[in-house]
Amino acid sequence: MESNAVAMQEIAPSVVQITMQDRENKNTFSQGLIAGLLDAFQRIRSKSTYKVVILTGYDNYFCSGGTQEGLLMLHEGHGKFSDVNIYSAPLDCEIPVIAAMQGHGIGGGFVFGLFADCVVLSRESVYTTNFMKYGFTPGMGATYILPKKLGIGLAEEMLLSARTFRGGDLQKRGIPFPVLPRNEVLEYSRHLARDLAEKPRVSLVTLKSHLVAEMRASMPGIVEQEIAMHDQTFHQPEVKERIQSAFGK
Numbered sequence: 001m002e003s004n005a006v007a008m009q010e011i012a013p014s015v016v017q018i019t020m021q022d023r024e025n026k027n028t029f030s031q032g033l034i035a036g037l038l039d040a041f042q043r044i045r046s047k048s049t050y051k052v053v054i055l056t057g058y059d060n061y062f063c064s065g066g067t068q069e070g071l072l073m074l075h076e077g078h079g080k081f082s083d084v085n086i087y088s089a090p091l092d093c094e095i096p097v098i099a100a101m102q103g104h105g106i107g108g109g110f111v112f113g114l115f116a117d118c119v120v121l122s123r124e125s126v127y128t129t130n131f132m133k134y135g136f137t138p139g140m141g142a143t144y145i146l147p148k149k150l151g152i153g154l155a156e157e158m159l160l161s162a163r164t165f166r167g168g169d170l171q172k173r174g175i176p177f178p179v180l181p182r183n184e185v186l187e188y189s190r191h192l193a194r195d196l197a198e199k200p201r202v203s204l205v206t207l208k209s210h211l212v213a214e215m216r217a218s219m220p221g222i223v224e225q226e227i228a229m230h231d232q233t234f235h236q237p238e239v240k241e242r243i244q245s246a247f248g249k
Helices: 031-045 068-075 108-114 142-150 152-161 167-172 182-197 201-211 213-233 237-246
Strands: 006-012 015-020 052-056 061-063 097-101 104-106 118-122 126-128 164-166
Touching (some): 006 031, 006 182, 015 031, 015 182, 061 108, 097 182, 104 108, 108 142, 142 152, 201 213
Parallel strands (some): 061 104, 104 126
Antiparallel strands (some): 006 015
């Protein structure tokens, strides 16, 4: 399967790679990227021979979060981020997902990658949860998955400050993921995927289901709480100004 925004390819026996490649929109959550991702994970769900998924981006971009159009629609009250559940697709995927975050992970794009079972970061790339930069509280499960994966101290700093961190900075802060030079991230992830694919599929599915059961059970309540915070914070006039300023128009 291949589209302009997302490519999907079986790169080894039982290992499928999803490549986000919406160059026109720099892998923001454009309609094309969202549709491509939903289609890819649906195809994986229907293919019983797959054992492992690698999720990656192109060049310097992993995933760049919301588009200006999408953020302004949320500001104006036209929908909620939960209307299309793309953010937790790696968590909901039956088989293990490896996020080969070879490029920048911005806002919801970074959160999206953290929902994978295994995460590999790039030393040079930028990672940020910049929701508060726009003046609204985090969504997409960020308030849950960051503390869960990074620890409460670093998570609170990232969420509250909206600061930008290089992968090397996060490595110094002790994150529990491999942080490698950008050009080594995908090969490391493929090697890890081959290791996982040696195991029986039923065992991988059973173990993943056990390991993520608490996260899957917690997400609906977390999303409900984040939407309630959005109702209080997203519709401020200042938020619209900040969004327009950040995108340069």
